Amino acid sequence: MREALAAPRTTRLANGLTVIVQEVHTAPLASVWCWYKVGSKDERPGLTGVSHWVEHMNFKGTTNIPRDQVKGIIERFGGSWNGYTWIDQTTYFETATTDALDRMLFIEAERMANCLYHPDDCESERTVIISELQGGENDPDQLLDQELTATAFKAHTYRHPTIGWLSDLQTMSRDDLYGYYRRYYVPNNATLVIVGDVDADDAFRRADRQFGGIQPGADVARVRTIEPEQTGERRLTIRKEGTTAYWKAAFHAPSATDDRFVPLLVLDAVLTGAKGLNLWSSFRVSPPQRSARLYRALVERGLASSVSGSIVPTEQPFLYTVSATATDGTRLGDLEAVMIQELDRVAAEGITESELRRAQAQLRARLVFENDSVTNIAHQLGYFETIAATDVFRTAPSAIAEVTVADVAAAAQATLASLNRTVGWYEPLPPTP
Amino acid sequence: MTVARPRGTGLSPSRIVLDNGAVFLAKETTTTPAVSISLAVRAGSASDPQGAEGTTWLLSRVIDRGTESRSASEIAEELDNRGITLSISVTRHLFSIACTCLSADFDAVLSLVGEILMQPSLPDDELATRKGEIITAIRQDEDNPAVRANEALMAQLYPDHPYGRRTKGSIEIVERLGRPDLQRHHRGWFGSNQLIGVIVGDVPEASAQEAAARVFGAWKPIPSDPLVLPPVRPATRREMTVIPMMNKSQADIAYGFTAVKRHDPDYYACWLMNNAFGQFAIGGRLGDNIREKQGMAYYVSSSLDANVAEGPLAIRAGVAGTNVERAIASIDEEVRRLVADGLSAKELDESKQFLIGSMPRALETNIGIANFLQNEEFFGLGAEYDLQLPGRLRAVTLDAANAAARRLLDVDRATVVVAGPYSGHSIG
Numbered sequence: 001m002r003e004a005l006a007a008p009r010t011t012r013l014a015n016g017l018t019v020i021v022q023e024v025h026t027a028p029l030a031s032v033w034c035w036y037k038v039g040s041k042d043e044r045p046g047l048t049g050v051s052h053w054v055e056h057m058n059f060k061g062t063t064n065i066p067r068d069q070v071k072g073i074i075e076r077f078g079g080s081w082n083g084y085t086w087i088d089q090t091t092y093f094e095t096a097t098t099d100a101l102d103r104m105l106f107i108e109a110e111r112m113a114n115c116l117y118h119p120d121d122c123e124s125e126r127t128v129i130i131s132e133l134q135g136g137e138n139d140p141d142q143l144l145d146q147e148l149t150a151t152a153f154k155a156h157t158y159r160h161p162t163i164g165w166l167s168d169l170q171t172m173s174r175d176d177l178y179g180y181y182r183r184y185y186v187p188n189n190a191t192l193v194i195v196g197d198v199d200a201d202d203a204f205r206r207a208d209r210q211f212g213g214i215q216p217g218a219d220v221a222r223v224r225t226i227e228p229e230q231t232g233e234r235r236l237t238i239r240k241e242g243t244t245a246y247w248k249a250a251f252h253a254p255s256a257t258d259d260r261f262v263p264l265l266v267l268d269a270v271l272t273g274a275k276g277l278n279l280w281s282s283f284r285v286s287p288p289q290r291s292a293r294l295y296r297a298l299v300e301r302g303l304a305s306s307v308s309g310s311i312v313p314t315e316q317p318f319l320y321t322v323s324a325t326a327t328d329g330t331r332l333g334d335l336e337a338v339m340i341q342e343l344d345r346v347a348a349e350g351i352t353e354s355e356l357r358r359a360q361a362q363l364r365a366r367l368v369f370e371n372d373s374v375t376n377i378a379h380q381l382g383y384f385e386t387i388a389a390t391d392v393f394r395t396a397p398s399a400i401a402e403v404t405v406a407d408v409a410a411a412a413q414a415t416l417a418s419l420n421r422t423v424g425w426y427e428p429l430p431p432t433p
Numbered sequence: 434m435t436v437a438r439p440r441g442t443g444l445s446p447s448r449i450v451l452d453n454g455a456v457f458l459a460k461e462t463t464t465t466p467a468v469s470i471s472l473a474v475r476a477g478s479a480s481d482p483q484g485a486e487g488t489t490w491l492l493s494r495v496i497d498r499g500t501e502s503r504s505a506s507e508i509a510e511e512l513d514n515r516g517i518t519l520s521i522s523v524t525r526h527l528f529s530i531a532c533t534c535l536s537a538d539f540d541a542v543l544s545l546v547g548e549i550l551m552q553p554s555l556p557d558d559e560l561a562t563r564k565g566e567i568i569t570a571i572r573q574d575e576d577n578p579a580v581r582a583n584e585a586l587m588a589q590l591y592p593d594h595p596y597g598r599r600t601k602g603s604i605e606i607v608e609r610l611g612r613p614d615l616q617r618h619h620r621g622w623f624g625s626n627q628l629i630g631v632i633v634g635d636v637p638e639a640s641a642q643e644a645a646a647r648v649f650g651a652w653k654p655i656p657s658d659p660l661v662l663p664p665v666r667p668a669t670r671r672e673m674t675v676i677p678m679m680n681k682s683q684a685d686i687a688y689g690f691t692a693v694k695r696h697d698p699d700y701y702a703c704w705l706m707n708n709a710f711g712q713f714a715i716g717g718r719l720g721d722n723i724r725e726k727q728g729m730a731y732y733v734s735s736s737l738d739a740n741v742a743e744g745p746l747a748i749r750a751g752v753a754g755t756n757v758e759r760a761i762a763s764i765d766e767e768v769r770r771l772v773a774d775g776l777s778a779k780e781l782d783e784s785k786q787f788l789i790g791s792m793p794r795a796l797e798t799n800i801g802i803a804n805f806l807q808n809e810e811f812f813g814l815g816a817e818y819d820l821q822l823p824g825r826l827r828a829v830t831l832d833a834a835n836a837a838a839r840r841l842l843d844v845d846r847a848t849v850v851v852a853g854p855y856s857g858h859s860i861g
Contacts, residue, residue: 071714071721288517
């Protein structure tokens with residue numbers, strides 16, 4: 001029969017680097033992730049997008065990994081590597097056979113301390129990132145999401161997109177990038193996670209050998225702004241040439257450590273189907289939502305071709321977002337009337353016991369499905385350690401099981417109020433003759 | 434029922450062929466208390482009737498909305514209460530229903546998906562709603578430069594061939610299709626002898642096979658596989674098409690050729706050549722030039738879809754409208770260089786190391802194993818394919834990889850499509 005996973009073990013090196021190791025012996029693989037507590041919320045005006053650009057620059061060679069030896073450095077071992085930046089965090093990983101463990105740790109240690117930032121590489125990456133931004137703008141849904149977030153927040157730095165604003169990307173300098181890298185890429189601002197077919201004591205020793213000599217940095221300043229309470233509904237409309245109408249609403253929502261977070265996760269499962277807690281997961285299967293309230297109210301009645309919800313664990317209070325794509329010929333006003341009616345109803349009346357049980361069963365299953373590989377498990381440990389603590393992840397199943405209908409009703413009432421709502425429309429215009 | 438179990442240290446799934454011709458592969462794993470089920474019928478979009486393109490896609494959207502004994506809402510409750518989503522997909526040759534469930538739910542879920550596959554009721558009210566969704570999706574595709582470029586490339590590479598058709602069909606066809614069309618299509622193409630079932634996860638293989646025989650043992654075969662594909666005719670000259678979409682921020686380039694069948698003797702040489710050309714690390718040679726050196730594109734890569742017939746080798750890139758011509762010239766340059774000078778021994782070795790070394794990752798999860806076994810069975814690669822694959826890749830010589838490049842790539846026969854903020858003109 002299946003063996004239960006061992007609990008992760010954590011230590012802190014003398015330079016402040018947190019190291020988490022979990023043994024998983026189901027395949028001859030290891031996954032190494034290095035997490036930094038820096039994301040787009042840490043950016044000031046004029047430097048929006050710098051966290052993400054720095055992430056790109058950290059794949060372009062180091063003192064001990066010459067630029068022309070980066071390509072294939074992990075692929076030659078059959079491994080994959082990548083990274084991503086979001087609002088709270090920047091992270092990098094390698095997954096490969098266990099015999100490449102030292103190489104993976106070496107790459108991450110080099111990335112922390114010795115990246116080059118050659119001026120030519122900074123310039124060529126500027127246009128790559130602008131291309132990435134423009135590719136995103138091609139998607140009306142993504143464009144609406146960006147504008148909605150910027151409208152929902154008026155003070156907190158969660159308001160600007162992780163990719164950054166175009167003018168900042170056009171003007172940022174090599175010194176801006178390098179200065180940002182040196183400030184945030186220090187061991188006392190990072191977490192290293194190793195999961196896989198390893199011996200934990202041996203993995204700690206190897207991590208210390210690669211990272212122990214890196215000097216700590218000064219403590220970094222943290223965002224102090226608290227978003228003022230929203231006191232009235234906000235609205236925006238994008239009118240652009242296109243074929244399809246999109247609708248979204250965003251509500252200010254609690255952070256991952258807030259007692260109302262898990263009830264809101266359950267509420268979202270009732271409204272749009274359970275998604276679990278893994279942003280990265282290779283288990284990219286749509287949520288089970290045929291019985292979900294908003295699916296039945298909008299998709300089954302032919303008003304929308306799709307509906308979705310998003311509540312993501314974040315360090316500081318972020319957003320709960322509900323989205324729908326209008327079916328061809330449906331007016332956004334008609335779609336919105338039904339959507340708001342359903343949201344108001346759940347805010348006023350809460351959910352039923354059978355809905356709660358179904359949502360809990362869905363979430364229980366999703367948490368199993370989304371932790372099916374060393375890469376996914378390592379992601380979850382590092383993600384939660386960076387935004388809160390690994391315990392938030394490890395205790396999620398029991399926290400979900402303990403949620404009551406009263407908890408969900410309270411979360412719905414507090415979150416889905418019209419005063420806390422920002423509504424966005426994407427109205428397609430006919431082609432220009 | 435025939436049972437065969439190969440010896441060896443690889444995946445070694447158990448394989449049975451039921452008396453009605455259905456094939457099932459089962460592999461027990463204990464990574465998580467979950468099971469992945471994949472049921473594939475040899476009835477992909479290539480089986481769409483001429484003039485009724487999109488029939489298979491519409492069937493895929495409505496097949497799980499009612500059976501002879503369960504309503505759509507009863508099926509929804511059964512699935513949602515267990516946290517299960519059915520992934521129903523249509524490729525050129527396969528219609529697949531796949532899902533992952535907790536081990537405790539395996540028997541009930543296999544029965545349910547079997548019923549969905551074998552006895553769909555295709556109710557009219559559900560059909561009307563799903564048609565509305567597909568029409569919206571087609572309208573979204575019309576506003577998506579990447580989809581427009583890819584669909585135009587396939588249409589031009591495969592005129593008068595099922596590979597050139599849009600899987601979703603057109604709005605006019607979808608509006609016209611009705612329940613009798615779908616019933617006829619299901620009767621004609623769905624039968625036990627067309628089924629490949631794969632079950633991977635925390636369930637003993639014998640139990641999985643018993644459950645498969647219980648659920649699918651009474652399904653009837655269909656008379657024979659009626660799919661006949663017309664020959665693929667490689668392009669004889671360069672063609673360029675521009676689809677202006679001036680409301681967009683970025684242009685998508687699709688640049689391709691008809692390539693090889695999966696059973697072509699040169700397949701492994703073509704696979705390795707394509708990996709070095711447009712995949713290895715961040716987009717192979719194409720990525721080195723267009724992304725890393727010139728900073729023109731966030732994404733550029735090439736893909737090889739060797740299939741029953743000669744599938745495409747397609748290069749894809751997203752660039753600013755002002756860079757379209759420079760990007761196409763750079764792709765031309767890389768094609769010419771590869772054809773004239775070939776790969777280096779180092780490049781070929783690195784691609785071999787990557788493709789062989791990545792197998793443990795590809796076979797780590799239940800879904801990964803299920804996909805591998807589906808592919809193995811569909812193409813008849815043999816039960817020990819996972820053990821043989823490294824040797825087949827290692828055996829490819831540099832001469833063979835370079836001959837594959839010369840065989841498939843030729844700038845003077847390239848089909849090029851640009852969709853996006855570019856009004857352009859023909860090049861070359």
